[in-house]
Amino acid sequence: MSDVSGTEAPEADVEAEPTEDVTPDPHALDDRHTELVERFGTELGDAVLDQASVFGMPVVRVRRIEWRRAAEVAKGALDCDYLCFVSGIDWMPAPKEGGDEAGSDTSAPVQPQEVTYGAAGSDGRFQVFARVQSTSRLWGLTLKADVDDESLLVQSWVPVYPGADWHERETWEMYGFVFDGHPALRHLYLPSEFEGHPLRKDYPLLSRVVKPWPGLVDVEPMPGEGDDAAETTAEASS
Amino acid sequence: MSTTNPPLPEFDIDPRAFRHLADAQVGVELDTGDMILNLGPQHPATHGTLRLVVRLDGERVVSADPVIGYMHRGYEKLVEFRTYPQITTLINRIDWLSSFANEVPFIDAAEQLMGIEAPPRAQYIRTVLTELSRISTFVLFLGEMGLQVGALTPAFYGFRDREHVLNLIEAATGGRFHPNFNRIGGLKVDLPWGWVNDTRTAMKTIFDACDTFEDLLVGNEIFEARTRSIGIIPPELGAAYGVSGSNLRASGVDWDLRRDGKPYLAYPDLDFKVWTHPDGDSFARYWVRLQETREAARMVLQLLDGMPAGPIMAKVPRIIKVPEGEAWVETENPLGQMGYYVISKGATGPFRVKIRSASFSNVSILPWLLRGVFVPDVITILASLYFILGDIDR
Numbered sequence: 001m002s003d004v005s006g007t008e009a010p011e012a013d014v015e016a017e018p019t020e021d022v023t024p025d026p027h028a029l030d031d032r033h034t035e036l037v038e039r040f041g042t043e044l045g046d047a048v049l050d051q052a053s054v055f056g057m058p059v060v061r062v063r064r065i066e067w068r069r070a071a072e073v074a075k076g077a078l079d080c081d082y083l084c085f086v087s088g089i090d091w092m093p094a095p096k097e098g099g100d101e102a103g104s105d106t107s108a109p110v111q112p113q114e115v116t117y118g119a120a121g122s123d124g125r126f127q128v129f130a131r132v133q134s135t136s137r138l139w140g141l142t143l144k145a146d147v148d149d150e151s152l153l154v155q156s157w158v159p160v161y162p163g164a165d166w167h168e169r170e171t172w173e174m175y176g177f178v179f180d181g182h183p184a185l186r187h188l189y190l191p192s193e194f195e196g197h198p199l200r201k202d203y204p205l206l207s208r209v210v211k212p213w214p215g216l217v218d219v220e221p222m223p224g225e226g227d228d229a230a231e232t233t234a235e236a237s238s
Numbered sequence: 239m240s241t242t243n244p245p246l247p248e249f250d251i252d253p254r255a256f257r258h259l260a261d262a263q264v265g266v267e268l269d270t271g272d273m274i275l276n277l278g279p280q281h282p283a284t285h286g287t288l289r290l291v292v293r294l295d296g297e298r299v300v301s302a303d304p305v306i307g308y309m310h311r312g313y314e315k316l317v318e319f320r321t322y323p324q325i326t327t328l329i330n331r332i333d334w335l336s337s338f339a340n341e342v343p344f345i346d347a348a349e350q351l352m353g354i355e356a357p358p359r360a361q362y363i364r365t366v367l368t369e370l371s372r373i374s375t376f377v378l379f380l381g382e383m384g385l386q387v388g389a390l391t392p393a394f395y396g397f398r399d400r401e402h403v404l405n406l407i408e409a410a411t412g413g414r415f416h417p418n419f420n421r422i423g424g425l426k427v428d429l430p431w432g433w434v435n436d437t438r439t440a441m442k443t444i445f446d447a448c449d450t451f452e453d454l455l456v457g458n459e460i461f462e463a464r465t466r467s468i469g470i471i472p473p474e475l476g477a478a479y480g481v482s483g484s485n486l487r488a489s490g491v492d493w494d495l496r497r498d499g500k501p502y503l504a505y506p507d508l509d510f511k512v513w514t515h516p517d518g519d520s521f522a523r524y525w526v527r528l529q530e531t532r533e534a535a536r537m538v539l540q541l542l543d544g545m546p547a548g549p550i551m552a553k554v555p556r557i558i559k560v561p562e563g564e565a566w567v568e569t570e571n572p573l574g575q576m577g578y579y580v581i582s583k584g585a586t587g588p589f590r591v592k593i594r595s596a597s598f599s600n601v602s603i604l605p606w607l608l609r610g611v612f613v614p615d616v617i618t619i620l621a622s623l624y625f626i627l628g629d630i631d632r
Contacts (some may be wrong), residue, residue, distance in 0.1 A: 026350070054564045055350050056500060075478075082477040082493075084577065085567075085594045094318070101322055108319040109587030118581050119564045130592075131566070131579075135486070136491040142566065142579075163479035166602040182248075189307035189631065198315055205319050 004056060027053045036078060036139045044074045052119040061120040063068055067128070068155040068181075074132045075160055080141060086167035088147070088175040091117055094201040103224045108208075109178035120144055128154050128177060132161075147177055156181035174199035218226040264554065272300055277616070279308050284626030285620075288601070291408040292608070292616065299616060302608035306600060309631040314593055321586045322348050322422060322558050328626055329415040332595055333629040335378065336371035338364075338407065341420040344591075346502060347470040347567040347580040348422050349428045351560045360424040360550045363502040364542045366437070367419070368569075369409065369534045373444055375530040375572040379624050380451040383524050386621035387464040389443075393453050399447035402440040409433055422558055424551035434542050444535045448528060455523065465521035469607055469619035478604070480599030483574025485623060489518035495570035502569060507544065508536050519623035527624070559586055573597050597629035 030036065037058045041048050048064035052059045063072045074080040093113050126147035133140035145153055156179040157164035168179045169188040176197040179185060187194060196203055277620055278292035287308035293300040313332065317325050330337040342364055349356065356364070381396015404414045410429055411417035419426050455461045471481060474490040486493060494512040496505045513529040515522035562584040568577035576594030581590040600623055608616055 001402070006464045026353070054566065057566050059564070081474060082482075083599075084575065085480070085592065085599075086581075087579075087592045089581065089590055109321050109585045111585045111587070111589055112583050116583060129579075129592075131577075135491050138493075138498045161478045161480075162475070162606070163481075163599060163602055165482075166598065187307075189310040191307075198312065205315060208319065 026055055029053045029056060029058060032137070032139050033058050036137075036141060038150055039074065039078060040141065041238055043077050044070060050120045054119050056137045057140065057142060059119040060121070061145060061146070064145050064148065064154070067143075067145045068157060068160065071130075071132070071143075071160040072158045074141060076144070078139075078141070079134045079137050080132035080139075082133040082135050083157075083161040083163045083167075084133055084140070086128070086130040086164050086171060087130060088171045088177055088199070089118075089122075089127045089144075090125060090175065090201045091115060091127065091200065092201045093203075101204070107204075124149050126152065126175065126177065128171065130157070130164075152177050154179050158182055168172075173197065239578065240628065248321055252299075253421070260437055262461070264470060269571070271306055279305075279315065281615055283402060285625065288630065290608075290616070290620075292613075294613065297612050299608050299611050302605055302616070305599070306630050309627050310508070311632065313632045314591060317591045319587070322560060322588065323592075326420055327416075327418050329364060329593070332627055332632055333571065333573055333576075333621070333626045335375045335626055337413075337415055338342050338367045338411070338417045338419060339371045339569065340576065341418070342368055342503065343567040343569045343576055344578045344580070345420040345422055346569075346582045347565040348558075349576050350565045351563050351582055352422065352554075352558070353550050353561075354423045354554060356547050356552055359428075359544045359553075360547045362504045362545050363410075363425055363429060363550065364420065364539055366538055367410065367417070367580055368503065368544075369538050369541070370403050370407055370437075371529045372534045372572040373538075374400050374407070376534070377444065377447060379527055380448070380455075380531065380623070381523070383618075383621050384451075384455050384461070386586075386617050387461055389461065392451055395447065395450055395454075399443060402443050406433070406437055409436070417452045419551075421551065421554075423554035424549070427521065429548050434545070435540060437542060439541055441535045442612075445532065448532050448535075449515065452528060458529070462521065464614070464618050465519065465524060465622065467517070467519050467620060469520045469611065470518045471603065471607060475606070476518075476603065479603040481574070481603055482596055482599065483572070484526045484530060484572065485523055485574065485600055487512065487514045488518040488522035490514055495575060496567055499568060499570070500565070504541060504544075508537055508540055510540075520618050523622040523624070530602065540574050557586065559584065560588070572594055573624065574600055593630055593632055595629045597625035597627075598632070601625050601630055 032058065037051060040060060040192060044062065047069065048060055049063060050061045072169065093111055093115060126149060127144050128147055129142060129144040131140060131142045136173040139172045154177045156166065156168055166188060168182050170186060171177050172179060172185045173187050173190050174197055251415055268385050274296045275292045277292055279287040279289040289305040291303045291305060316328055325344065326341050329340050332340050358376055377400045378396050382393040384392030407417060408414045410433055411419040417618055471485065471489045473491045476489050477491065492512060492514050497512055511532055513526050513533065515526050560582040562582055564581050566577060566579045568575055577594035579592035580588050583589040607619060611619065
């Protein structure tokens with residue numbers, strides 16, 4: 001998708017669908033956001049890999065090495081002064097239900113096992129995504145970038161948005177992404193001796209491993225129902 | 239014989255050079271190095287389990303490092319193991335003072351993905367309850383802020399007047415703090431008989447309560463001395479830190495998602511004013527919330543007047559499966575911008591939910607904000623930022 005230039009994709013998205021459908025496209029961008037995406041595309045040029053719009057909100061995937069420059073452009077040229085969040089996504093489907101990792105958990109919603117990527121696509125398992133907004137121009141933009149599975153290296157946004165500090169610490173402990181240029185990647189929520197990255201899909205929900213769900217195992221047998229119950233009542237009466 | 243005393247000899251010596259002599263007399267060496275003060279996690283001023291490691295030079299804060307996570311419940315992981323209707327129960331516990339307002343953006347995101355729109359009456363009732371949550375949250379703040387500067391009375395008034403609103407929420411939803419009232423496509427039940435009139439009466443109480451708080455605190459010499467020009471957040475820095483809601487509006491940023499964001503609920507039908515204050519200090523944050531409480535009460539009255547009749551549930555399939563896609567919904571919650579980035583893969587539960595809570599970003603500015611202030615001001619700054627621990631730790 002690297003040859004998609006920044007200015008063409010949103011127009012194709014917006015104008016192609018209303019001609020086919022009578023109902024308005026719920027994803028269509030308004031004029032304000034169309035201008036934002038166009039200007040973002042011209043500022044960044046080749047760095048924009050793909051773009052989409054979800055419910056009137058633009059999503060732009062940029063090159064990994066341009067992650068910080070994307071923030072600089074958003075803040076400097078596009079007046080996106082407000083940092084909403086920085087976080088990560090793990091696109092790998094969770095290990096199959098009934099596998100060793102999942103225990104005997106049958107209550108969790110079953111997710112499809114094939115790998116699909118969301119809006120604006122992805123190259124691999126991990127993505128970092130963030131949202132910036134403008135308090136004056138009243139527009140907002142969701143940015144995504146692929147993260148290399150091996151190095152897990154992402155450029156830090158702290159030099160651009162100081163508020164990215166905590167968000168990146170959280171993403172680091174939850175996904176293991178290493179933010180290059182972050183002042184101190186320390187644990188934020190989890191204890192400092194914690195091992196593993198809980199929000200990765202291959203990290204099991206430990207409480208369900210320790211005590212399987214559904215909760216039938218919790219229910220004490222009614223008197224006279226099971227052998228254990230009969231024994232205990234017999235002991236109690238004697 | 240001269241009548242004047244002979245002139246004192248002039249010493250060109252720094253008296254501090256003799257300090258060791260004074261110390262030696264009592265056998266103590268004065269340690270003038272920094273002192274580390276642990277504020278919390280069980281400090282009353284931290285409203286829960288926020289811990290602040292404050293490095294002090296005398297009475298002045300050299301650096302402050304908030305330590306959070308004592309109440310981290312891992313909601314972003316937990317929601318991946320639950321179905322959409324089950325998740326509202328969880329997200330009620332994020333900001334527990336305005337639980338209803340937490341549910342709205344998530345339900346809205348799910349509805350968008352499913353292509354369902356709640357009927358107008360449901361939208362109006364949701365808006366009323368969101369504004370009531372705002373009032374209950376802010377009235378408590380208006381009282382509690384007095385408590386932090388040593389005025390005990392407003393705190394009692396705060397708890398007393400919040401009760402009127404909590405009773406209304408309980409009457410409508412069945413839960414005082416955790417309503418769990420939103421359904422995908424509408425609401426659980428319609429409003430009980432007589433509720434609208436009760437709400438009108440209660441709003442009069444809220445206007446009176448705001449007047450009381452204004453009389454008690456605004457203009458009070460001690461209160462003004464403790465809050466004016468203390469804890470100033472510059473607008474650009476506040477935005478770059480993600481500070482939102484009343485905290486950012488108190489810095490003069492005229493930005494309210496109810497008016498400026500993507501239209502949601504019944505807000506486009508309403509006529510309301512967005513209050514800002516140019517100062518950005520603790521006082522401005524108090525003042526903005528005071529005005530917003532009144533504005534919210536006015537909005538509730540407007541909504542009650544314009545409440546449409548009709549059903550409260552749209553047609554929803556029995557088993558809720560949300561089509562594949564992504565949705566981001568942000569709302570103006572009492573504490574600031576709350577948002578959910580929901581990624582669905584067509585199952586009964588979400589694939590990934592990023593929860594953007596307001597207090598997390600509001601508190602992340604503390605290391606910058608507390609640098610150089612005095613210890614007593616730490617307390618008022620914490621109180622004026624107004625965070626809920628569940629909203630920080632999620």
